[in-house]
Amino acid sequence: MKLGAERGKLVLKFDDEPLILGENLPIRPGHNSPGRLERVLRSGGFAVTAEISPPDSADPREVYERAAVFDGVVDAMNATDGAGANCHMSSVGMCSLLTRRGYAMVMQVSCRDRNRIAIQGDVLGASAMGVSNVLCLTGDGVQVGDHPEAKPVFDLDCMAALSMLRNMRDNHCFMSGREITSPPKVFLGAVANPFAPPLDYRPLRLAKKITAGAQFIQTQYCYDIKVFEHYMKEVRREGLHEEVFILPGVGPLASARTAQWIRSNVPGVHIPDAVINRLKNAKDQTEEGIRICVEMIQMLKEIEGIHGVHIMAYRHEHRVAEVVERSGVLEDRVPWHPGLAVAPMEESPIHERLGTVNP
Secondary structure, eight states: OEEEEETTEEEEEETTEEEEEESSOOOOTTOSOOOHHHHHHHTTOOEEEEEEOOOSSSOHHHHHHHHHTTTTTOSEEEEOSSGGGOOOSOHHHHHHHHHTTTOOEEEEEETTTOOHHHHHHHHHHHHHTTOOEEEEEOOOOGGGSSOTTSOOOOSSOHHHHHHHHHHHHHHOBOTTSOBOSSOOOOEEEEEEOTTSSSGGGHHHHHHHHHHHTOOEEEEEEOOOHHHHHHHHHHHHHTTGGGTSEEEEEEOOOOOHHHHHHHHHHSTTOOOOHHHHHHHHTOSSHHHHHHHHHHHHHHHHHTSTTBOEEEEOOTTOGGGHHHHHHHHTTTTTOOOOOGGGOSSOGGGSOHHHHHHHHOO
16 A cells, blocks of 8 residues: 555555545544644654745745745745844745645744734734644844844743743633634644754753644754764653654755855754765765765654654755655655646635635
8 A cells, every 4th residue: 555646635556556535634633723734744644844945025926936846745834934033035924925825834933033912913814824834933143143233022932932822722812811712723833953962951852842832843954863863762762752743854965065164153053074074075065965865864764753854955945856756755645736736726715715725
């Protein structure tokens, strides 16, 4: 029996004969959202997510072009929220555009730039537009970005934000206690860095995020598989892999020089000497970076407690499809994309489609 897809439908293949089971994976009891990402994860599928870079532009065509490179190879896309404390199109704006086309979006929310009033309002608005996944981050300090003179907010940290959004969803009320007539139906996520010292504290911090409300976790780049395996061993020891879906971060390195710069300048990213030396000794360093990424995805998939991967391919988004296909982690499954839609997405208003699109 094989998993596959045909015209946006879940397909099980028996002896290579397709049997169409339905338009979408079912929404089962216990699901918090109608979203495609939650349904893939809860069905036991190995999920693939990717980070989409927002443009420095107000032209929606640039957003659609950036999303199209992921068609058929990812289950959801993260719309970043001022990553690196740099200004770009907003996460909620990108999610608005792309949910209208049926894409599954993960709206990142940085506590750096908004207080509790703004965050709660943004999540209500995003849920109304069909966004089913929200990932909370504390956010980088403004001093590292392109507006160092900006005033940071940090009214909440990521755990307080998770707790607040879970309360909105489950208890139907704002942080103030005021009632919400229709709560946001969202699948809540957070980030983790297994490589930040002290290493023995990392599983404990993960447990705190789960307690706060995290249901899925996307990690920092995992270039050191041995360290990550030790982290997962401790995670399993505490039974945390049974409480949250874990998607380790991966990404292709363009060159040894790029890898060295990232290791020296990006906090929390650990790239072992062995990886850098392998890039240095390669005839084509970019292609070697792709091979390393493919191998790491394959190794990560074999670790108990891993439910997918999160691909961050800054300026190499056009190579993500190749990485996923070469890794083979999707097997015969084809994630939804607009080309699989039975009818053009623009034929009906967004509010009439939310019950069937299930982004």
